[in-house]
Amino acid sequence: MLEVRNPATGAVIAALAADTADTIAAKVQAARQAQPAWAALPLAERKARLAALGEGLKASLEELAATLTSEVGKPLQQSRNELNGTLARLAFFLEHVDAAVAPETVLSEAGLEERITQEPLGVIANISAWNYPIFVGSNVYFPALMTGSAVLYKPSEYATLTGLAIQKLAVAAGIPAEVFPVIVGGGDVGQLLLEQPLDGFFFTGSYGTGKHINQQVAGHLPKVQLELGGKDPAYVTDDVADPAAVAAGLADGAFYNAGQSCCAVERIYVHTRVYDAFVDAFLKEVAAFKVGDPTAEGTYIGPLTRRAQLDVLDDQVADAVARGATLRAGGKRIEGPGAFYAPTVLTEVDHSMKVMRDESFGPIIGIQRVQDDAEAARLMNDTAYGLTAAVYSATRDRAEAILRDVRTGTAYWNCCDRVSPRLPWSGRGHSGVGLTLSHYGIKAFLHPRAWHLRG
DSSP states (O other): OEEEEOTTTOOEEEEEOOOOHHHHHHHHHHHHHHHHHHHHSOHHHHHHHHHHHHHHHHHTHHHHHHHHHHHHOOOHHHHHHHHHHHHHHHHHHHHHHHHHHOOEEEEEETTEEEEEEEEEOOEEEEEOOSSSHHHHHHHHHHHHHHTTOEEEEEOOTTSHHHHHHHHHHHHHTTOOTTTSOBOOOSHHHHHHHHTSOOSEEEEESOHHHHHHHHHHHGGGOOEEEEEOOOOEEEEEOTTOSOHHHHHHHHHHHHHGGGGOOTTOEEEEEEETTTHHHHHHHHHHHHHTOOBSOTTSTTOOBOOOSSTTHHHHHHHHHHHHHHTTOEEEEOOSBOSSSSOOBOOEEEESOOTTSGGGTSOOOSSEEEEEEESSHHHHHHHHTSSSOOSEEEEEOSOHHHHHHHHHTSOOSEEEESOOSOOOTTSOEEOSGGGEESEESHHHHHHTTEEEEEEEEEO
């Protein structure tokens, strides 16, 4: 049995029957049987059913947002934002899938044609995340279903009600339940899913779990795609025109969704000439954040979804202070039944401290003074991760020159914590392998077939 708890209150809001080895095997078998007929449907028909799912999402937006907030704790407006962003991603996939699957003739001459066609992967697992359960899951199941695969969708145990609601809308839109079954349960159930000989495993989550998945499924050589964590840096140069405006943008990038974003800003470097002005403005911005009931109007920071993360944040604060950091805001749990942590800002930090090296995934940030661009670039690269990096500067050429030297999948100039369906989402190092989004993120769910046609 899987208990679903509201992280804002600690109350159990649902108890669900978890899958077993037998039920997972049955769902895999049913998906194998149903997938060929699903793939045989004309692309236009599959698109129509995915579009109908989008209409269902739009019609159920308020109900879904409330469900999402109740089990992951993000403020209600941020849940609405996630749903609206998901609809925009679906629109992108619907517009671009035809080009992604179109056959391509690469040579045509007397007696010989060379051609490439695209085929669905088959039956895949989508082991999804809890921090943006609809966003992150849809990066896989939208293009996978659209291109003809069956998807065994395992939402995180912290976002199972949301996953079941999405699947219910999908079935109502004409997507067969056998083609899009939900796997319910925690890590033990996820382990059972890894034992199935599927055609692909698509995971979003921590580096440790991603590495485990890669090792577990390697024996039967499926496609493996891992969207993992980050320790995403931002650098503020000395030529920014308005340090206060930059501080406001970076505070949002660090603390939106209580810092529980894969691409949240997790460390900030500021040129010494603007450091004091930036820190003062940053602290004022953080002090204005409303923390509390995620269903209340105006709440910006709700509870942490996973109570265990409170221990991680406590440890990072204690470690930083013991090594000489100055605690400028927060640094402690908020008393009450929920898993709340006060927005935390540390200065006088360095890379001997966990807060500047280990993933935080919470409302905490370290701000470090640097002397020049070279020092900033060196520190930005001092990490095993490589998901995103940002530079704030009045000069685009300066920012691009710095970012070219940073090992990262996504580079930002004068923005941060941003994802676009038009651009590929990928990481370097411990931030993962493979990619989602863009036209590449559609082709990720396709097998190319090469044709040599002579005659």
